Amino acid sequence: MFQNRKSPLHNLRFLFFAVFLGTGVFFSGCASTPPPPPMPNFRPASVMTVNLPAPTTGTKRDIYHVVGPYESLWRIAIVYGKDMDSIMRDNQISDATKIKKGQKLLIRNTYGPRPNIPLYPTTRWTHIVIHHTATDVGNAYTIDSAHVNRGWERGMGYDFLIDNGTHGKSLGQIEVGPRWLKQIDGAHVKEADWNKKAIGIALMGNYSENPMPAPMMDNLVFLVATLKNFYRIPEQNIVGHRDVPGAATECPGKLFPWNEFKRRVRMY
Ligand SMILES: [Zn+2]
Structure with a gap:
C-alpha cells in the first residue's frame, strides 16, 4: 500500500x-x-x-x-x-x-x-542500525523502564521501536524514543562512536525464530527510507547490528529478510 x-x-x-x-x-x-x-x-x-x-x-x-x-x-x-x-x-x-x-x-x-517521524536538521546521523529486541512482548514504555533499571538514566537505548502488536500497541506501530526526541547519543551498540552517528531502530520480537509480520516490514521500510532520504545516508551505511564491526550477535535475527528490505528501501 x-x-x-x-x-x-x-x-x-x-x-x-x-x-x-x-x-x-x-x-x-x-x-x-x-x-x-x-x-x-x-x-x-x-x-x-x-x-x-x-x-x-x-x-x-x-x-x-x-x-x-x-x-x-x-x-x-x-x-x-x-x-x-x-x-x-x-x-x-x-x-x-x-x-x-x-x-x-x-x-x-x-x-x-x-x-x-520527527526529523531534526543535523549532519550527525550518517548510519542506521537495525535491531530486534529478541523478546516476545513489550513496547517503548517497558523497554525504557528496563533500560532505566539497567542504569541508563537517559532511557530506551534505541531511537525508534516498531511494535509487534503486544502491550496495547498496534502491529507495526512506530514509537519514537526519548533519545531521538532529545537528539542525544543512543545506547544500542557497544562501540561508542556508533552510538553517536547511528540511528538505532529496534523491531519488537525475535526474528531468528519467527518471520517478521508484513505491517512491521511496511513501516520499517517507510521509517528507514524517510531517514535515509532526509539525512542522505548511503545504502551501505544501513546495516544490521551483527554487521557493526566488532559485534558478536545475530541481531536482528537470522530470518530478517535483507534482500527484500534493501530492495524496498531503494525503490521507496
Ligand atoms: Zn541489536
Missing part, C-alpha cells in the same frame, strides 16, 4: 509549516503554564515531521494509549489524528504538560495510530 508514495519528502515544506503552526497553537494554548526546562539539542521549533496518511478504513474505535517515554500530548494527538483538546477533555486533563510515561489515555473514535 506504500508503493505509490515515491517520496514523502515532497511534502516536507508544507508539513514544516503545518507543524510549525501546530506548535504555535500548542504553546499559545498553554500560555499560563511555565515553559518546560530547556534541554540541550532539543529544538522543537525546528522539527519537521513526515506522516503516512491517517488510516481511513476499518472501524473507528476507542482505544487506550500508553504514554511512551518523553512523549508529548501534542505528538499523541498527531499520531491518532485527534485534536489535543478532545483528548484532554476525555481524560480530564487540565495541563497538557503533566502527562507521564506509562499513563493510560483514552483515545475515542480513532482508526488507530499512523506513523509520524
Whole structure:
C-alpha cells in the first residue's frame, strides 16, 4: 500500500509549516503554564515531521494509549489524528504538560495510530542500525523502564521501536524514543562512536525464530527510507547490528529478510 508514495519528502515544506503552526497553537494554548526546562539539542521549533496518511478504513474505535517515554500530548494527538483538546477533555486533563510515561489515555473514535517521524536538521546521523529486541512482548514504555533499571538514566537505548502488536500497541506501530526526541547519543551498540552517528531502530520480537509480520516490514521500510532520504545516508551505511564491526550477535535475527528490505528501501 506504500508503493505509490515515491517520496514523502515532497511534502516536507508544507508539513514544516503545518507543524510549525501546530506548535504555535500548542504553546499559545498553554500560555499560563511555565515553559518546560530547556534541554540541550532539543529544538522543537525546528522539527519537521513526515506522516503516512491517517488510516481511513476499518472501524473507528476507542482505544487506550500508553504514554511512551518523553512523549508529548501534542505528538499523541498527531499520531491518532485527534485534536489535543478532545483528548484532554476525555481524560480530564487540565495541563497538557503533566502527562507521564506509562499513563493510560483514552483515545475515542480513532482508526488507530499512523506513523509520524520527527526529523531534526543535523549532519550527525550518517548510519542506521537495525535491531530486534529478541523478546516476545513489550513496547517503548517497558523497554525504557528496563533500560532505566539497567542504569541508563537517559532511557530506551534505541531511537525508534516498531511494535509487534503486544502491550496495547498496534502491529507495526512506530514509537519514537526519548533519545531521538532529545537528539542525544543512543545506547544500542557497544562501540561508542556508533552510538553517536547511528540511528538505532529496534523491531519488537525475535526474528531468528519467527518471520517478521508484513505491517512491521511496511513501516520499517517507510521509517528507514524517510531517514535515509532526509539525512542522505548511503545504502551501505544501513546495516544490521551483527554487521557493526566488532559485534558478536545475530541481531536482528537470522530470518530478517535483507534482500527484500534493501530492495524496498531503494525503490521507496
Ligand atoms: Zn541489536
